[in-house]
Amino acid sequence: MSVDVAALSTNGHTSYIDFQGKHKGVLGWLLSTDHKRIGILYLIAILTFFAVGVTIGFFMRLELIAPGKTIMNPQTYNSLFTLHGVIMIFLFVIPGIPAIFGNFFLPILIGAKDVAFPRLNLFSWYLYIFGALLAVLSILLPGGPADTGWTFYIPYSVRTGTNVLLALFAAFVLGFSSILTGLNFVTTVHRLRAPGMGWFKMPLSVWSLYATAWVQILATPIIGITLLLVVIERVFGVGLFDPALGGDPVLYQHLFWIYSHPAVYIMILPAMGVVSEIIPVFAQRTIFGYKFIAYSSIAIALFGSLVWAHHMFTAGMSNTGQFIFSLLTMIVAIPSAIKVFNWTATLYKGSIWVTPPLLYVLAFIFLFSIGGLTGIMQGVLSIDIHVHDTSFIVAHFHYVMFGGTGFGIFAAFHYWFPKMFGRMYNIKTAKAAFWFLFIGFNLLYFPMFIMGWLGMPRRYYDYLPEYQPFHLISTVGSWILIVGLIIMFANLIYALKKGKVTAEKNPWGGETLEWKVDTPPIHENFHTIPIVTERPYEYKNNDLILNQEVK
Amino acid sequence: MEKNDNHSQHSHGYGIYILVWLALMALTAITVTVAGINFGNLTVTTALLIASVKTYLVLTIFMHLRSEDRTFRIFVAVSIFFLLVSFVLLFSDYSFLR
Amino acid sequence: MSSHEHAASLVHRDDVGARMGMWLFLFTELLLFGGMFLLYSVYRFTNQAEFHLAAKELNTVIGTFNTIILLTSSLTMALSIAAIQKNNVNLSIFFQLVTVLLGLAFMVNKYFEWTAKFHHGIYPGSEELLVKSPGEILFFGLYYVMTGLHGLHVLIGMVIILFMTSFTIKGVITRDSYVKLESAGLYWHLVDIIWIFLFPLFYLIT
Numbered sequence: 001m002s003v004d005v006a007a008l009s010t011n012g013h014t015s016y017i018d019f020q021g022k023h024k025g026v027l028g029w030l031l032s033t034d035h036k037r038i039g040i041l042y043l044i045a046i047l048t049f050f051a052v053g054v055t056i057g058f059f060m061r062l063e064l065i066a067p068g069k070t071i072m073n074p075q076t077y078n079s080l081f082t083l084h085g086v087i088m089i090f091l092f093v094i095p096g097i098p099a100i101f102g103n104f105f106l107p108i109l110i111g112a113k114d115v116a117f118p119r120l121n122l123f124s125w126y127l128y129i130f131g132a133l134l135a136v137l138s139i140l141l142p143g144g145p146a147d148t149g150w151t152f153y154i155p156y157s158v159r160t161g162t163n164v165l166l167a168l169f170a171a172f173v174l175g176f177s178s179i180l181t182g183l184n185f186v187t188t189v190h191r192l193r194a195p196g197m198g199w200f201k202m203p204l205s206v207w208s209l210y211a212t213a214w215v216q217i218l219a220t221p222i223i224g225i226t227l228l229l230v231v232i233e234r235v236f237g238v239g240l241f242d243p244a245l246g247g248d249p250v251l252y253q254h255l256f257w258i259y260s261h262p263a264v265y266i267m268i269l270p271a272m273g274v275v276s277e278i279i280p281v282f283a284q285r286t287i288f289g290y291k292f293i294a295y296s297s298i299a300i301a302l303f304g305s306l307v308w309a310h311h312m313f314t315a316g317m318s319n320t321g322q323f324i325f326s327l328l329t330m331i332v333a334i335p336s337a338i339k340v341f342n343w344t345a346t347l348y349k350g351s352i353w354v355t356p357p358l359l360y361v362l363a364f365i366f367l368f369s370i371g372g373l374t375g376i377m378q379g380v381l382s383i384d385i386h387v388h389d390t391s392f393i394v395a396h397f398h399y400v401m402f403g404g405t406g407f408g409i410f411a412a413f414h415y416w417f418p419k420m421f422g423r424m425y426n427i428k429t430a431k432a433a434f435w436f437l438f439i440g441f442n443l444l445y446f447p448m449f450i451m452g453w454l455g456m457p458r459r460y461y462d463y464l465p466e467y468q469p470f471h472l473i474s475t476v477g478s479w480i481l482i483v484g485l486i487i488m489f490a491n492l493i494y495a496l497k498k499g500k501v502t503a504e505k506n507p508w509g510g511e512t513l514e515w516k517v518d519t520p521p522i523h524e525n526f527h528t529i530p531i532v533t534e535r536p537y538e539y540k541n542n543d544l545i546l547n548q549e550v551k
Numbered sequence: 552m553e554k555n556d557n558h559s560q561h562s563h564g565y566g567i568y569i570l571v572w573l574a575l576m577a578l579t580a581i582t583v584t585v586a587g588i589n590f591g592n593l594t595v596t597t598a599l600l601i602a603s604v605k606t607y608l609v610l611t612i613f614m615h616l617r618s619e620d621r622t623f624r625i626f627v628a629v630s631i632f633f634l635l636v637s638f639v640l641l642f643s644d645y646s647f648l649r
Numbered sequence: 650m651s652s653h654e655h656a657a658s659l660v661h662r663d664d665v666g667a668r669m670g671m672w673l674f675l676f677t678e679l680l681l682f683g684g685m686f687l688l689y690s691v692y693r694f695t696n697q698a699e700f701h702l703a704a705k706e707l708n709t710v711i712g713t714f715n716t717i718i719l720l721t722s723s724l725t726m727a728l729s730i731a732a733i734q735k736n737n738v739n740l741s742i743f744f745q746l747v748t749v750l751l752g753l754a755f756m757v758n759k760y761f762e763w764t765a766k767f768h769h770g771i772y773p774g775s776e777e778l779l780v781k782s783p784g785e786i787l788f789f790g791l792y793y794v795m796t797g798l799h800g801l802h803v804l805i806g807m808v809i810i811l812f813m814t815s816f817t818i819k820g821v822i823t824r825d826s827y828v829k830l831e832s833a834g835l836y837w838h839l840v841d842i843i844w845i846f847l848f849p850l851f852y853l854i855t
Contacts, residue, residue: 116666183673190622191666217673218633221680222687229688232794237774239786240688240794246783251691254644255684258637305633306640321644565731572724579716583709586853598849605845613727614838615831620665623672630676634683638690645691 013522015422033118036521039104040420041125046100047489049091049132054485056084061444061478064471067463074461078147079162081459083139085150086167090174091132093405094263097270098181098216099128101412102209104420106185108514109203111194111532113524116187124180131173138166149459151260152227154241154252158234165234168227175224178266182216185209194513196532200291203512203536207294208273211301215262215269219305223259226252250315257308265304267401268368269297271408272339275361278415279343280537281510282358283350287537289342296335303332310379314388322381329379336372340365355508356430360411363438367403371396374449389459392452398445410437410488415508417492422520424502425495433491436484443477512536571612578605664828671832675839678802682843685795689850692787699784704854706771707792711762712852715755716844719803722751723841726810726834736824738817745814745830748837752807759800763793792851799847802840809833 014020016036023031029041060080063070072080103121107114115121139145146167148157157164189210193202229240230252239245241252280287287293309317309325317325343365352358374396378384387393418424447470452458456467463471506515513532517525582601590597611617616624693700729744770777771789778786813833816822822830 116663117670120670179677183670183677186673187666187670190669191663214629217676218630218680221677222637222684224677225681225684229685229794238794239773239783239790245779245790246696246787248691248695251688254641254691255687258641258684258687306636309640309644317644318647320647324640324643565728568724568727568731572720575720575723576717579713579720582849582853583713586709586849586855595854598853599846602845602849606842609723609838609842609845613723613841614835619668623669626669626672626676630679634680637683637687641687641691642694645694 013518013527015518015520016523017421017520019523031122033114033122034523035103035107035114035118035121036420036525038121038125039100039102042095042099042103042128045125045129045132046092046095049087053084053087053092054482056080056087058478058482060084061475063461064463065475066471067465067468075144075147077461078459079139079145082146082149082167086135086146086171088401089150089263089267090171091128091135093267093401094174094178095128095181096267096405096409097274097412098178098185098209098212098266099125100409101205101274101416102181102185102270105416105514106188106206106209107192108517108521108525109206109512110189110192110197111513111526111530112188112192113526113529115184116191117184120180121184124177124184127173127177127180131170131177134166134170134173138163138170141166151256152230153256154230154247154249155243157230158242165231168231172224172227172231175220175227178216179220179224182213182220185213186217189213194529194532200294201532201535202294204276204287204290204293204297205270205273208269208276208297211297212266212269215266215301215305219259219262219266222255223263226255226259250312250317253312253315254309257311258305261308261311262301262305264400265300267405268408269300271364271405271412272297272300272336274408274412274415275343275364276339277512278357278361278411279346280539281415281508282353282355282361283347284353284509284539285346285350285537286539287342288345288348289338290535290537292338293342296338299335300332303328303335307332307379310384313381313384326379326381326384330376333372333376333379336368340369340372355414356425356427356434357411357415357508359431359434360407360414363434364404364407364411367399367407367441371399371401371403375400387452389457390452391448391456391458394458395445395448395452398448403441403445407437413492416514417495418502418504418507419514419519419521421496421499422502423495423499424507425491425499429487429491433484433488436480436487438484440477440479440481440484444474444481445477447471447474447477511538567612571608574608575605662826664826667828668831668835671835675835678836678839678843682795682798685791685798686846686850689791689795692784692791693850696782696784696787699782700788701854703781703785703788704851706766706769706789707852708762708765709852709855711758712848715758716848718751718755718758719841719844722748722755723838725751726837730827730830730834733817733822733824733827733830738823741830742814742817745810745817749807749810749814752803752810755803756800756807759796795847796851799840799843802843806833806837806840809836 016034019034021028021032021034029037032038059071060077063072063077063080103115141163143161143163146152146157146160146162146164148160148162148164148167152164152168152171157168189202189206232238233240233242233247237245239247241247241249243249276287276293307325307329309321310329313322313326374392378387378393378396414425414430448456451467451470454467456463456470503519505517505519508515513530514521516530578601582598585597585601586594588594610627616627725744725747729741729748732738732741732744766772772778773790773793778789810833813822813830816829
C-alpha cells in the first residue's frame with residue numbers, strides 16, 4: 001500500500017507510551033481515551049483473567065488424573081468448571097482480540113486518529129472491569145461460586161443456593177461492555193476511514209472486526225435480557241422459565257443459544273482476521289481471494305446467527321426443528337472453508353519466512369480445521385445424539401476456541417508486539433514456547449475426542465477406570481501446555497523490559513498502514529492523515545517472480 | 552461512503568409531524584375497535600399489522616429515517632431482519648412440537 | 650470522499666457518526682425487547698386460551714389512554730427538534746418539558762394500574778396468582794417484566810430529556826448543534842415503538 005511518505009516521516013512527536021496528557025502516571029493510563037492505551041489496559045486485564053482461567057483448568061485436570069477424589073470435593077469441581085467457563089468465555093475469548101488488538105490497531109489500519117467514540121471506549125473498559133469484579137465477588141462471597149456451568153441452564157440456576165445472581169449479573173454487564181465496543185467499531189469503520197480507503201482497500205482484519213461488531217450489537221442483547229430474566233425470576237419469583245411456574249426450560253436454552261452460538265463467531269472471526277493479516281506478510285505474497293475472505297466474514301456472521309439450536313438436539317426439540325438446524329449447520333461450514341482454502345492458496349509458492357507469528361497461524365489453521373470438521377460431525381443429528389454432553393464436545397470446543405482463537409491471540413501478540421512496545425522479543429525462545437504449546441495442546445485435548453467417542457461424559461467429577469489412560473495423557477498434556485505458556489509470557493514480559501529496542505517501522509515487511517507509522521505509534525497515530533491509493537497486501541516484486549515461474 | 556456533509560440538516564415543518572400524529576391516533580382507534588371483533592386467527596395478524604404501520608410512520612418521520620443516509624435504512628433493515636429470522640427459526644421448532 | 654476536511658480542526662465533530670452510534674445502540678434495545686417478545690410469542694402460542702383469559706384482567710381503557718399519551722409525547726419530542734432547527738429555543742424547551750410531563754403522566758397511570766393489580770392479589774409469587782393455571786402465571790410474569798422494563802426505559806428517557814432541556818437552556822444545544830437532542834429523541838421514539846407493540850399484545854387480546 002503506497003501512502004504519502006512525507007506525511008509519515010518522524011518529526012519529533014512522542015510515542016503514545018511517553019505522551020503526556022492531562023493526567024500523569026497511572027491516572028494518565030486509567031483516564032486516557034487514547035485507543036492504544038485502552039488496548040493496553042484491556043491487554044493487562046484480559047491476560048490476568050486468562051492466567052486465572054488457566055490455573056483453574058490446571059486444577060480441574062489434576063483432579064481428573066485418576067478416578068475418585070484426588071485433590072478436591074465434587075462441589076468444588078462443579079464450581080471450578082463453571083468459573084473456568086465463565087472466565088475464559090466472557091473475560092478472555094470474547095473480548096480478547098477485538099478489545100486488545102482491535103482497539104489498538106483498528107483505527108491505525110484504516111488511517112484514523114482514534115475510534116469514533118473515545119470516551120465510550122474507555123467506559124467499556126470500566127464496564128469490563130466492573131463485570132469482572134462482580135465475577136470475582138461471586139467467588140468470594142458466602143454461598144460459594146456458581147456451580148451451574150457457564151450455560152446457567154434452567155431450572156437448576158433458579159434453584160441452586162450458590163452465588164448465581166452475581167455471576168449472571170457479571171455476564172450481563174460484560175455483555176454490555178462487548179456491545180459498546182462493537183458499536184464503536186461499526187461507527188469507526190463507517191465514518192473514519194482515511195481518504196481513499198474504500199471498503200475493498202481495508203485490511204482483512206478490519207473486515208472481520210466489522211462483521212464481529214455487528215454480531216456483538218445484534219446478538220448480545222438477547223443473552224443480556226435472558227440472563228436478566230433469570231435474575232428477575234430468582235429475585236421476584238416471576239414465572240418465566242421455571243417449569244414449576246409453567247415455564248419452558250427448553251425456551252431458555254433457545255434464547256441462551258441465540259446469542260451464545262453467534263458468540264463463538266464473535267470469538268473466532270477476529271482470530272480469522274489476524275490470520276488473514278499475518279499470512280500474506282510471511283508468505284510475502286498478495287492474499288489470495290481478498291474479496292472471498294472479506295465476504296466470507298460477513299457470511300459467517302450471518303449464517304452463524306441461524307444455527308443456534310444445534311446445541312439442543314437432545315433437549316426435546318421437534319423433528320422439523322432438528323432437521324432445519326442440522327441443515328443450516330452444514331451451511332455455516334462453507335465460508336469457514338473458503339477462508340482456509342484461501343489461506344493455504346496464499347501460502348502456496350510464497351517465499352515463506354518462518355517466524356513465531358507464522359507458526360501460531362499455521363497451528364491455528366491445523367487446529368481450527370480439526371475443530372471445525374468435528375463440528376460438522378456434531379451437526380449431523382445421529383452423531384450428535386451419540387456424542388452430546390461427552391468430552392468429545394469439550395475437545396471440539398477447545399480445538400476451535402483455544403486452538404483457534406487462543407492461538408490467534410498469541411499470533412497477534414507476537415506479530416504486533418514490536419509495533420506496540422518498540423521492543424523485540426527473543427525469537428528462538430518464542431519458537432521453543434510454541435512447540436511446547438502445540439504439543440501440550442494436542443496431548444491435552446485429543447484424548448478427549450477418543451474418550452468422548454467411547455462415552456466419557458463432560459463435566460463429570462468421577463469416571464470408570466477404563467478411561468484413566470486418556471485422562472492421564474490429557475493431564476500430562478496440560479502440564480506441557482502450561483510450561484509453554486510460562487515460557488511464552490516470560491519471554492514477552494522480559495522483552496518489555498530488556499528486549500532489544502527497535503524503532504524500525506516495519507520489522508516484518510508488512511504492507512498495511514500500521515507498519516508505516518512510527519514504532520511505537522505516536523499519540524494520534526499519524527502526523528497527517530494518509531491518503532490511501534492501493535489495496536492492502538501488494539507484494540508486487542514477489543508476485544512478479546511468481547508469475548514468471550508459473551510461465 | 553456516507554454523505555459528505557457532517558451536519559446534515561433535515562428540517563421538516565411542524566405540519567407533517569402533526570399529520571403523522573393524527574394518523575397514529577386514527578390507527579390506535581382502529582386497533583382498539585377492531586380488537587373487539589373476533590377474526591379468529593386473523594386478530595393477532597391485524598393487530599401486528601397496524602402496529603407495524605405505526606412503527607413505520609414513527610421510524611420514517613419522527614425518527615427522520617426518510618431523510619437520513621441510505622446506510623441507516625440498511626442498518627435498520629438488517630436489525631429487523633435478524634429479529635424476524637430469530638422468530639421464524641424459533642417457530643420452526645415450536646410449531647412442529649407434538 | 651469522507652469527513653476528513655474536519656480532521657485538521659481541533660475538535661472532531663461528526664453528527665452523522667453520532668447519530669449512527671445512537672441508532673446502533675437502539676438496535677441493541679430493540680433486540681433486548683425482541684428477546685422478550687420471542688418469549689411472549691412462544692408462551693402465547695403454547696397457552697392461547699390461558700393468555701386470553703388472563704388478559705381480561707387488564708384495563709383496556711388505561712392501556713389506550715397510555716398509548717395516546719405516549720404517541721403524543723413522541724409528537725412533542727419531534728416538534729422540539731423541529732423548533733430548535735428553526736432556532737426557536739423557547740418553543741423547543743416548551744415541547745421538551747411537555748414531553749417529560751407526558752412521560753410522567755404515563756408513569757402515574759402505570760402506577761395506578763399496577764397498584765390495582767396488587768390490590769387484587771395479582772403479583773409475582775402471590776397466592777392468588779399461584780393457584781391460577783401455568784399459562785396465566787406466565788402471562789402475568791411477562792406482563793410485569795415487559796411493561797416494567799418498558800416503564801424503566803420511560804423513566805430513563807425522561808431523565809435524559811431533562812438533561813437536554815438544561816443543555817438547551819445553557820446554549821449547548823443550538824440550531825447548529827442539536828445532535829444530542831436528536832439522539833435523545835431517537836431513544837424516546839424507540840420507547841414509543843416498543844409500547845406500540847406491547848399495547849395490542851397485552852391489552853387487546855381478550
